[in-house]
Amino acid sequence: MTTEATTYDTDEQEQEERFAELLDRYKGQAGALVPLLQGGQAIFGYLPEDVMRRVAKAAGEPLSKAVGVATFYSQFRLRPHAKHTIRCCHGTACHVSGAARISEELEKCLGIEAGENTPDMLYTIEEVHCVGACGMAPVVMINDRAHGKLTPEKAVEVVKAFKAEVEGASAGDGRGAPAGAGGREGEDT
Amino acid sequence: MAATRTLVRPAPQNPRLTVPEVDIRICLGTGGVAAGSREVLKAFEEELARQDVLAVIRPREDKCEGRTVSVTGTGCQGLCAMDPLVEIHLRRNGKSSKVTYGLVTPAMVPEIIEKHILGGEVIKKWLVLTDEGPTEYNPFYDAQEKLTLRHVGIIDPEDIDDYLEAGGYQALYKVLSEMTPAEVIDEIKRSGLRGRGGAGFPTGQKWEFAAGYQSPDGVKYFICNGDEGDPGAFMDCSALEGEPHAVFEGMAIGAYAIGASVGYMYVRAEYPLALRRIKIGLEVAEERGLLGDNIMGSDFSFHIKLKEGAGAFVCGEETALMQSIEGDRGMPRLRPPFPAESGLWRRPTNINNVETLAVVPWIITNGAAAFAARGYENSKGTKVFALAGKVNRTGLAEVPMGMTLREVIFGIGGGVKKGKKFKAVQMGGPSGGCLPESLLDLPVDYETINKTGAIVGSGGMIVIDEDNCIVDTARYFLSFTQSESCGKCPPCRIGTKRMLDLLTKICEGKGTLADLDFLEKMAEQVKIGSLCALGGTAPNPVFTALKYFRDEFEEHVVDKRCRAGICTALVTYSIDPEACTGCRACVRVCPTEAITGERKEAHVIDNELCIKCGACYEKCRFDAVRRS
Numbered sequence: 001m002t003t004e005a006t007t008y009d010t011d012e013q014e015q016e017e018r019f020a021e022l023l024d025r026y027k028g029q030a031g032a033l034v035p036l037l038q039g040g041q042a043i044f045g046y047l048p049e050d051v052m053r054r055v056a057k058a059a060g061e062p063l064s065k066a067v068g069v070a071t072f073y074s075q076f077r078l079r080p081h082a083k084h085t086i087r088c089c090h091g092t093a094c095h096v097s098g099a100a101r102i103s104e105e106l107e108k109c110l111g112i113e114a115g116e117n118t119p120d121m122l123y124t125i126e127e128v129h130c131v132g133a134c135g136m137a138p139v140v141m142i143n144d145r146a147h148g149k150l151t152p153e154k155a156v157e158v159v160k161a162f163k164a165e166v167e168g169a170s171a172g173d174g175r176g177a178p179a180g181a182g183g184r185e186g187e188d189t
Numbered sequence: 190m191a192a193t194r195t196l197v198r199p200a201p202q203n204p205r206l207t208v209p210e211v212d213i214r215i216c217l218g219t220g221g222v223a224a225g226s227r228e229v230l231k232a233f234e235e236e237l238a239r240q241d242v243l244a245v246i247r248p249r250e251d252k253c254e255g256r257t258v259s260v261t262g263t264g265c266q267g268l269c270a271m272d273p274l275v276e277i278h279l280r281r282n283g284k285s286s287k288v289t290y291g292l293v294t295p296a297m298v299p300e301i302i303e304k305h306i307l308g309g310e311v312i313k314k315w316l317v318l319t320d321e322g323p324t325e326y327n328p329f330y331d332a333q334e335k336l337t338l339r340h341v342g343i344i345d346p347e348d349i350d351d352y353l354e355a356g357g358y359q360a361l362y363k364v365l366s367e368m369t370p371a372e373v374i375d376e377i378k379r380s381g382l383r384g385r386g387g388a389g390f391p392t393g394q395k396w397e398f399a400a401g402y403q404s405p406d407g408v409k410y411f412i413c414n415g416d417e418g419d420p421g422a423f424m425d426c427s428a429l430e431g432e433p434h435a436v437f438e439g440m441a442i443g444a445y446a447i448g449a450s451v452g453y454m455y456v457r458a459e460y461p462l463a464l465r466r467i468k469i470g471l472e473v474a475e476e477r478g479l480l481g482d483n484i485m486g487s488d489f490s491f492h493i494k495l496k497e498g499a500g501a502f503v504c505g506e507e508t509a510l511m512q513s514i515e516g517d518r519g520m521p522r523l524r525p526p527f528p529a530e531s532g533l534w535r536r537p538t539n540i541n542n543v544e545t546l547a548v549v550p551w552i553i554t555n556g557a558a559a560f561a562a563r564g565y566e567n568s569k570g571t572k573v574f575a576l577a578g579k580v581n582r583t584g585l586a587e588v589p590m591g592m593t594l595r596e597v598i599f600g601i602g603g604g605v606k607k608g609k610k611f612k613a614v615q616m617g618g619p620s621g622g623c624l625p626e627s628l629l630d631l632p633v634d635y636e637t638i639n640k641t642g643a644i645v646g647s648g649g650m651i652v653i654d655e656d657n658c659i660v661d662t663a664r665y666f667l668s669f670t671q672s673e674s675c676g677k678c679p680p681c682r683i684g685t686k687r688m689l690d691l692l693t694k695i696c697e698g699k700g701t702l703a704d705l706d707f708l709e710k711m712a713e714q715v716k717i718g719s720l721c722a723l724g725g726t727a728p729n730p731v732f733t734a735l736k737y738f739r740d741e742f743e744e745h746v747v748d749k750r751c752r753a754g755i756c757t758a759l760v761t762y763s764i765d766p767e768a769c770t771g772c773r774a775c776v777r778v779c780p781t782e783a784i785t786g787e788r789k790e791a792h793v794i795d796n797e798l799c800i801k802c803g804a805c806y807e808k809c810r811f812d813a814v815r816r817s
Contacts, residue, residue, distance in 0.1 A: 030534065033516035034499055059516065072518040072675075073499035075458055091420030092615060092651045093577035095665050101803070129502070129669060131459055132417070132426035134577035134649070135269020135584045136223040144461045148223035148272075 018043050019051070023058040033059045033069050037076055046077040082117040082124035084166065086110075086142050086159060091130030093137035098152070102138055103127060105152040109159055122166060196366045196485045197478070199358040201350035209246060211258035211306050212278040216342060218265030218430050219423070219462055220584075225294065226262075226273035232295035233260050233275075236302055243306070258306070264431020266342035268329055269584040271317050277305060291317035291326075329582045329601050334563065336571050337385075337424075337548040338587050341431030346466050349473045352434040358479050360550035361438050364445055365487045368553075373446040374400060377549065379557035381569030386414055386505070386542030387620065387646045388722070389568070389635040392549075395539060398529035399447040402537035410538040411449040411491075413440050413546055414510060415456035415463070418502040419618030420669065422649035424573040425543035427585055429456065429463035432547070433470040437480060437493060439546030442553060444491045447539050452493040455510055458500060467495055502619075502673035506721045507532075507540045509675065520675045521721035542647070544573055565591020568634035568645075576602045578651035579609065595629040598652060609654040613738070617646030619666045619673075620726035622733025623659060642733040644726070658755035659738040660745050664692035666730035670723065680718030684711055685727050692731075696756040700746040709735055754816040757801040761817055764805075766791035768813035775805035775814060 022039040026032035036055045041047055047055075047070055056066035070076040088094075088103045106125055107113050114127045133139045136148025140155050147158045215221070215230045237245050243258040266274045271291030279286045288311055290301065297315065304310045311319060317326045335341075344351035352358070364373055378393030399409065413436060417425040429436060440452050456464055471493055475481040482490045496514055503509045504519040511533045513519035532538025548570065552560045560570045568590040574597060577583050581603035588597065598604070598614060605611045613623035622643035624631075631637050638645045653662060671685040691708045694700050712728030719725045735742060744750050751759040764775070764784075771789040783799040786792030794805070794814075806814045 031514055031516040034496075034513065035516075038497060038499065069516070069518055073501050075498075075500040092618065092649070092665070093421050093583075095420075096578050096651060096653050096657050096662070104802075128459065129418070129673075130420035130423075131219065132423040132463075133219045133223045133269075134421050134423050134575055134651075135220045136272065137577055137583070139223055146219055146223035148220065 015043050019054075023054060027058050028060065033061060033066060034073075037066070037070055041076060046079055046081050080117070080121065082121045084123050084143055084162075085126060086123060086140060087126045087128045087131065088114070089129075089131045089133070089137070089139040089141065090127050091134060091137070091139075093134035094130075094139055097137045099138045101152045102140065102150055102155045105156050106140070106159055109156050123163070196362060196487050198362055199353055199477070199479055199485065201353040202477070203350055205350075205354065207246065207257055208280060209257040209259040210280055211243060212280075213258065213260045214263050214266075214276040214278075214343070215260070216264070216266040216272055216274045217262035218269075218272075218342075218427055219460070220265060220269040221272045221274065222462070224269075224272035224292075228295050229273045229275065229293050229298065230260065230262055232298040233302075236298050240302060261345045262347075263343060264341045264346050265338075265427035265585060267333075267338075267584045267586065268317065268326065268582060270582045271326070274317065275301070277301075279306070279309065281309065287318075287320045288316065289318040290315045326582070328603065329584070329586065332592070332596065332601055333587050334571050334589055335587045336551045336560070336563075337544055337573055338428060338431065338585070339551060340435070341427060344432065346431050346433060347469050349434060349470065349477065349479075352432065356554070357434050357550075358438055358485075360553035361441050361445075361479070362485060363553055364442050365485055365489055370400060370446045370448060373442060373553070376557045377446070377552060380552045380560040381557075381564070381567070382545065382548065382552060382560065383568065383635065384542055385544035385548075385572065385647065387419075387617070387644065389645065392541060392545055395529070395541070396443060396446050398527065399449075399537050399539035402530050404536040406536075408451065408534075408536050409447060409449040410533045410536055411440055411444040411447065411452045412507075412510070412514075412533065412538060412540040413452065413454045413543060414505065414507065414540050415454055415460075415543045416498045416505045416510060417457060417460075417543070417647065418505040418673075419620075419647050419649050421577055421615070421618055421651045422575050422647040423577075424575050424585055424648055426460050426463055428543050428547045428573075429460065430466055433463070433467050434474065435547045435550055436543055437470060437474055439541075439549035440493060441480060441484065441491050442549050443539065443541060443546065445489055447537075449539065450490055450492070452491060453496050453514055453533070454493060455496045455498055455504070455514065457498045464495070464497060471495060501675070502669070503675045503721070503723050506723060509721070510540065511538065518675070520677045521723070523720060544647075563589040565589070565632055565634045567636060572633070572645070572648055574633075574648045574650050576650050576652070578615070579606045579654040579657070580604070580650075580652040581606055590634050591632045593630050593632055594624065594650075597633065597650065598629070602650075602652065605652060605654050609656060612653050612655055612657060613659065613662075615643075615651040615653060615662065615730075616649065617644035617726075617729070618649055619670045620644055620722065620729055621646050621649075622729045623653070623662060623737065624733065625737040628737075642729060642736060644729070656753050656755075658696075658751050658753040659734050659741045660692065660695055660751070661753075661755045663730045663734040664689065664696055667692055667727070670727040674723065674727075678719045678721075678724055680715050681720075681724030681727065684715035684718070685724070687711055688715065688728070688731060695742065695745050696751075696758070698745065698749045698756070698758045702743070702746055705735065705739075705742055705746065750817075754803070754806075757803075760801055761796060762794050762799060762801065762803070762806060763815050763817070764792050764794055765813045765815055768811050770811055770813070772811075774808050774810070778804040778808045780804065 040051045056063045114125045117124045246257045273293045275293045276289045374396045382392045383389040501519045504513045509519040509521045528538040573587045586601045667689040671689045674681045676682045712731045769791040776784045783795045
């Protein structure tokens with residue numbers, strides 16, 4: 001799922017209500033499996049076993065099929081996912097412009113490998129195929145915001161600046177997303 | 190089936206009342222945003238408000254009495270290399286001027302306002318384009334002809350009135366008020382339009398097939414394929430972000446032609462900005478009666494649903510895409526039956542790519558002949574190409590088909606970055622191939638490019654230079670197709686994996702000449718043994734690489750050498766004591782402390798400790814670090 005600054009609801013009751021509503025909305029509809037999985041992941045941040053079971057039931061499909069679909073698409077996650085996603089683009093233009101070195105440096109900077117979460121569950125690194133900003137290669141996306149024309153050093157700077165913002169903001173109110181994390185401020189002209 | 194009721198001609202609800210004295214347009218495509226254009230837009234708004242010299246207006250406000258300035262965020266303006274791009278129109282004292290600045294930062298904004306907007310003086314050092322004379326960037330713009338992207342980068346993609354004011358939905362009106370479905374199909378056939386998604390199948394013929402089938406319950410589907418999976422292609426992304434209504438309009442025209450009442454847009458989740466603008470657009474288009482029930486008051490109803498792709502390259506294949514909409518694993522199925530006969534939910538279905546649909550309204554408005562007058566032999570009209578990689582002017586360029594590769598890469602693209610030597614252009618992504626310098630004078634049309642072993646594909650052109658390794662590039666594409674193979678056909682599932690293993694072995698310096706022959710043989714088998722185009726074309730990057738760059742493969746296996754210095758196992762780094770100034774910059778960046786030496790004395794690399802990361806090579810300002 002594209003992480004809209006990934007402010008998943010921490011309120012379990014509210015999550016449950018939204019999920020029940022989702023199941024209700026798609027119940028008995030043809031082709032509901034993918035949108036149900038997408039919706040479930042948007043609510044919980046990933047797809048725990050219990051969620052998968054209920055999705056399968058609502059879609060009228062066996063659990064094996066729901067799991068089959070969830071593991072087919074790269075979007076779905078079966079494990080918890082950190083709050084902020086740093087996507088290193090490995091599209092062709094980024095690859096030939098040195099994306100591998102950028103990935104390496106960012107992994108070093110956060111102390112994790114691609115696909116892992118930081119222990120505080122704040123950051124994860126993903127390697128993705130093309131975010132559609134090839135003219136700006138190499139590109140790194142932090143949540144929904146792309147950063148282009150990077151070098152390994154610049155990429156580390158950008159991530160460090162973002163971290164400082166996140167950690168500054170979370171010191172304030174616990175779960176606030178930093179400015180520029182995914183909002184579209186300044187776009188409403 | 191022409192309309193029996195009186196149709197309502199689409200018109201903007203809030204027409205522009207004022208022509209602002211200053212009209213500022215800032216590129217807010219994904220590329221622009223990546224370069225920081227949102228911050229630039231914000232800086233303009235804040236600085237203009239702070240200076241309080243001109244009244245800042247929203248585009249549709251009426252402030253005729255005052256001096257006004259409007260700030261608009263647009264879609265991709267094309268020349269990504271110079272993003273953020275800011276276009277400024279001044280209309281003052283009966284004169285008008287248009288200037289584009291590039292690489293704009295928030296810090297430059299006060300000077301632009303003071304000198305250019307208030308003082309009327311063009312700031313030459315930041316200039317990209319002006320209507321007063323050519324600049325070094327003119328070659329990028331001059332050869333282009335924008336039919337598909339006709340309003341992208343000009344209008345505000347989130348304001349339907351902007352599209353309507355630019356003539357939007359008039360083609361749909363024309364179709365509904367004066368054309369029969371058969372006439373529409375005939376018009377598209379005569380235009381020579383071919384599918385822009387990759388295969389180049391004639392669009393009109395595709396529509397004719399779908400029009401010819403009926404389902405028992407009368408339901409037919411019209412799908413827009415926005416699952417732009419080719420890494421390195423971003424024209425669909427820009428078209429959707431920059432002018433989503435053009436795509437809706439193209440879909441509605443197609444749906445009318447084939448008799449479909451339900452449409453699906455299948456768009457990658459990796460394009461959040463495009464998804465957002467589609468959602469906004471679909472809602473308002475239905476509200477205005479431009480989509481939905483009884484469009485413009487006619488008997489024609491067409492509803493578009495948005496489906497977000499869940500991340501699988503194979504879903505760009507039409508049968509896999511339909512499986513995915515049905516909520517299944519996106520695995521291609523055997524054709525026939527073709528989608529035109531039995532597609533989504535086993536109903537007659539037509540699928541077209543974003544770019545194909547975006548140009549349909551232009552063809553209806555301007556006529557098939559106007560489209561067919563452009564282009565080359567059997568490849569009519571214009572095509573959008575995405576120039577990226579080691580080319581100076583990266584960006585999106587829409588040109589008539591039949592231009593030579595050299596004209597596109599060196600003319601529009603301005604040649605290779607940093608004066609490096611051109612090695613190849615990769616066309617068609619994972620289904621295409623790398624073409625060498627000797628083929629650069631070929632015209633870009635479907636048939637000619639197919640003959641080389643590459644394909645026009647969706648139009649991505651990635652330039653690679655002497656610093657890129659052709660074996661590594663082939664390995665990159667195989668690692669892509671291998672991970673994206675859906676697993677249905679063993680030749681693709683296992684064959685791509687084995688090919689990848691071989692290429693990795695060669696990159697690691699462990700390959701033999703026999704491996705090259707085996708690689709070629711396996712590529713042939715994957716090609717003939719796969720059901721869909723993913724497997725059938727997955728070997729293309731290997732075929733072309735071996736065909737045009739066999740010497741580089743042989744160097745890897747015989748001489749154990751990678752001339753580009755990319756395959757780390759085949760590279761050694763050393764320091765030229767003559768060139769080394771002893772600045773210690775390399776010593777500081779070396780992660781394994783493999784470099785030693787006193788300040789102002791030549792440094793030395795210990796090859797036992799060196800992990801060949803290349804950090805010293807990148808850091809050295811005196812070209813003293815040598816790679817061999």
